[in-house]
Amino acid sequence: MTLPDGVERRSFGEKEGLATRGEPVYGEPTDGAWRRWDPRRSKLGAMLENGMETGLSGGETVLYLGAAAGTTVGHVADFASPTYAVEFAARPARDLLSVAESRRNLFPLLKDARKPETYAHVVEPVDALIQDVATRGQAKVALANRRFLREDGRLLMAIKARSEDVTADPDAVFETVLGSLEDGYEILETGPLAPFHEDHLAVVARPR
Amino acid sequence: MTDRRSPSTGWFAGIDPGDPEAAAGAIRDGSGDAVREWPQVAVESGAFDSEADYYAALHDATVTATRAAVREAETADDRQLIHSVRAMDDCERVANELAERVAEWAGSRREDAGTGVDYAGTLAGEDDAAEPLVSLARRVCDLDDEAASLRAHVQRTAPEVAPNLSALAGPVLAARLVALAGGLKDLARKPSGTIQVLGAEEALFAHLRGHAPSPKHGVIFVHEAIQGTSPEHRGSAARALAGKLAIAARIDHYTGDRKPELDAELEERIERIRERETE
Ligand SMILES: C[S@@+](CC[C@H](N)C(=O)[O-])C[C@H]1O[C@@H](n2cnc3c(N)ncnc32)[C@H](O)[C@@H]1O
Numbered sequence: 001m002t003l004p005d006g007v008e009r010r011s012f013g014e015k016e017g018l019a020t021r022g023e024p025v026y027g028e029p030t031d032g033a034w035r036r037w038d039p040r041r042s043k044l045g046a047m048l049e050n051g052m053e054t055g056l057s058g059g060e061t062v063l064y065l066g067a068a069a070g071t072t073v074g075h076v077a078d079f080a081s082p083t084y085a086v087e088f089a090a091r092p093a094r095d096l097l098s099v100a101e102s103r104r105n106l107f108p109l110l111k112d113a114r115k116p117e118t119y120a121h122v123v124e125p126v127d128a129l130i131q132d133v134a135t136r137g138q139a140k141v142a143l144a145n146r147r148f149l150r151e152d153g154r155l156l157m158a159i160k161a162r163s164e165d166v167t168a169d170p171d172a173v174f175e176t177v178l179g180s181l182e183d184g185y186e187i188l189e190t191g192p193l194a195p196f197h198e199d200h201l202a203v204v205a206r207p208r
Numbered sequence: 209m210t211d212r213r214s215p216s217t218g219w220f221a222g223i224d225p226g227d228p229e230a231a232a233g234a235i236r237d238g239s240g241d242a243v244r245e246w247p248q249v250a251v252e253s254g255a256f257d258s259e260a261d262y263y264a265a266l267h268d269a270t271v272t273a274t275r276a277a278v279r280e281a282e283t284a285d286d287r288q289l290i291h292s293v294r295a296m297d298d299c300e301r302v303a304n305e306l307a308e309r310v311a312e313w314a315g316s317r318r319e320d321a322g323t324g325v326d327y328a329g330t331l332a333g334e335d336d337a338a339e340p341l342v343s344l345a346r347r348v349c350d351l352d353d354e355a356a357s358l359r360a361h362v363q364r365t366a367p368e369v370a371p372n373l374s375a376l377a378g379p380v381l382a383a384r385l386v387a388l389a390g391g392l393k394d395l396a397r398k399p400s401g402t403i404q405v406l407g408a409e410e411a412l413f414a415h416l417r418g419h420a421p422s423p424k425h426g427v428i429f430v431h432e433a434i435q436g437t438s439p440e441h442r443g444s445a446a447r448a449l450a451g452k453l454a455i456a457a458r459i460d461h462y463t464g465d466r467k468p469e470l471d472a473e474l475e476e477r478i479e480r481i482r483e484r485e486t487e
Contacts, residue, residue, distance in 0.1 A: 082247075082263060090281030091368075091464045093274055100271055105263065107270040109235070110277045121219045121240035122270070124247060147243050 003048060005058030006079025012036050018048060020078035023102035025095075026071055039196045042072040043132050043158035046196035047204075053189055054204060055154040056080075060127035063148050065113040065141060066134065068092040070099030070106075076130065077106040084123045088112045113141050116148070125150050131157040136164055139180035146184045146207055155185055155205040162199055174201045181205060218246045219269070220255050220262075231269035232276060282464075285369045286392040293362050293383035299355035306348045313341055325352050371466045372456035376449075376474055377431060384427050385453065396461035403457075404428065404450035428453065433478045441481050448477040 003009070003018070010019045012029040018037040029036045039045040047054060058079045067073045067085035069092040077083040077099075085100070086109045087093050093110050100106040111119045113133055129149045133141055138159055149155065159177050161170035178187060178201075185205035193200040219234040247259045256262040307325045314321035314331065322330065329352075331345035359380065366379035370392055374382040388406045389395035395403070407427035428434065428449055437445040452474040459467055 090278045094278045094282075094464060097271060097274055097278065100267075100274075104267050107266055108274040109270060110274045117239050117241060119240075120243055121217070121238045122235055122246070122266070123243065124245055125243055 002057075004054070004056040004079050007037070007048065007058070007075075008034070010034055010036075018045060020075045022074065022078035025074045025099045026069075037075045042075065043193055043197060043200060043202065044072050044130060044156060045075065046193040047156065047158075047191075047202045049196065050191060050193065050202075052191050052202060052204060054128075054156055056128060056156075061124065062128045062130060063123055063126040063145065064130045065145060066132040067096050067108070068132075069095035070108075072130075072132065073106065074099040074103065077103045080128075081105055082124070083107065084109060084119075084126070086111050086113050086119065114144060116144050120147070123148055125153075127153045129153065129155045129157075131155070134158075134160045134163045138163065139177045142181060143184045149207050151207060153207065154188075155203070155207070157181075157203045157205070158193065158197070159201045159203060160199065161201070170199045170201075177201075178203070184208065218244070218249055220246075220250050220265070221253075223255075225256060225261075225265050228265075228268050228272045231265060232273035235269050235273040236277060282369075282392070285365070286386055289362065289365055289369050289383050290387040290391070292358055292365065293380065293387050296355055296358035296362055296380075297384075299351050299358060303348050303351040303355060306344065306351065310341065310345050310348055313344075317341070325349075328352075370457065370460040371464065372459050372470055373453060375466070375468075375471055376452055376456050377428070381427065381431060385457070388427065392457065392461050395457045398454065398457075400447070400450040400454035403454050404446055433474065437478065437482055441484060444481045445478055448481060449474065452477070 006020060008019055009016060010031055012019075012031055018039065019031070019034040020037055021033045022035060024030050024035045026041070028038060037045045039049040059081050062076055062080045062083045064073045064076060064083060064085045067087040070085065073083060073085045073096070082105050084107050085096060087096055088111060090110065093108065096108050100108045107122070109119050109122065114137070126148050127150055129142070129145055131138070131142055131145070138157070142155055142157055159174060161168070161173040164173045164177065178190070181187065181203070184207060186208045187203060187205045189204040191202050193202050217240070219231070219238050223230050223234055225231070247262045250256045250262045251259055256265065303325055307323070307328045310328045310331065311321060311323040314327070321327070325348060328345040328348035331342055332349045334342050336342050362383045363379040366383045367374040370382050370386060373385065377385065385403065385406055386392050386395055389398055403426070405426040408425060425446065428446065431449055433449045434442050434445045452470060456470055459465060
């Protein structure tokens with residue numbers, strides 16, 4: 001597994017971990033220009049930490065769905081090129097703003113990811129579609145946003161079982177979501193996000 | 209505004225690139241069907257000299273649009289909260305006033321007349337709805353139900369608008385403080401000494417009109433941190449509480465992040481104040 005350019009493994013005091021270069025945003029440890037990327041606070045960080053083949057090489061164009069306060073998307077903008085961050089809740093978007101202010105290539109959009117037509121006049125075709133929306137209908141969101149993904153692009157997605165159905169067996173939920181995803185994507189790799197996040201399944205896919 | 213642009217034009221079409229407000233409006237209200245290489249389109253159409261210029265304008269426009277939307281959403285939320293807590297207080301006050309009227313009226317006709325909203329509840333259960341007294345008692349019960357459902361609504365929404373303030377003060381008191389200050393932003397700007405006496409002005413006017421004792425405390429006086437402290441130390445408790453509430457209001461306004469450590473800090477302060485009593 002190779003890390004994208006701009007992401008490195010570095011030591012912070014006792015601990016070693018992933019890091020990117022940029023303004024610190026959530027009180028994370030820093031080392032010069034580098035700041036620690038905590039996989040416990042980031043699904044994408046956990047995917048990289050777990051050695052999944054994300055296809056990210058650095059410098060790509062990214063559409064990020066479910067940006068929340070910008071914890072992960074801030075790291076993404078540190079190593080990617082134009083990064084569009086969609087979040088529909090106003091409260092976390094306030095923190096996302098401060099992450100975006102120090103990153104000229106990060107474009108916050110207070111929009112509903114289920115309605116891509118409300119940002120199609122802004123978002124250009126992207127190399128990576130990263131999704132962490134933790135809401136019911138996660139496959140539908142990925143399918144609706146497929147239009148932004150280049151033919152050779154990658155979907156990187158964290159599926160949260162409890163968001164679809166709190167009572168169902170997580171494996172059954174993953175099965176269903178993957179099944180729906182296959183309507184528009186070819187699944188390349190899946191893997192758990194443990195030990196950093198429980199009951200999540202990470203997916204790497206490409207549009208078909 | 210959506211119709212202003214044809215479906216496959218970018219957010220920048222027909223917009224003065226030097227006007228971030230207009231650009232932000234186009235980001236927020238526009239829409240599109242086709243996904244296109246917007247930076248390239250923007251440069252080719254002559255809207256921008258270079259992709260670097262394009263991205264710089266896009267950054268300003270998206271940040272401006274998001275900031276405006278965040279501010280609007282939050283303002284709308286605290287306005288709604290203020291309306292609901294005021295409506296709740298109105299319903300409770302009117303229910304109590306009418307219940308007094310019901311009790312007085314009933315007292316003129318029945319040996320066993322009681323008082324208060326509960327008595328109105330008993331009366332309302334009687335069959336004779338044509339009887340004006342029973343009918344009025346039913347109105348009291350309806351108002352009391354309405355007050356209860358408004359209270360539940362306040363309890364549900366206050367933590368969304370002001371998570372830390374609600375955790376420290378309880379949702380209803382938090383909503384009252386926001387209402388008395390005129391909004392979360394206004395509360396966040398008040399020094400703790402002002403927060404300590406918020407609500408006392410109203411009581412002061414009532415006092416001057418001659419129907420209330422002289423007020424020493426604001427609405428925070430009902431808080432357990434003060435009520436549970438012996439009278440001689442209540443001043444210190446009120447100061448400590450107001451101080452923490454001021455911090456909570458500021459965090460709620462400026463970030464909205466929940467900081468559970470505030471709860472523990474308040475508890476500790478109050479404990480220390482109460483320990484003095486036993487010395
Ligand atoms: C688990 S959090 C994301 C955390 C974030 N990706 C990070 O690692 O920093 C999920 C976010 O998705 C947002 N979300 C859920 N449904 C959405 C939708 N339809 N459109 C946009 N955002 C959505 C939620 O408001 C929430 O902030």
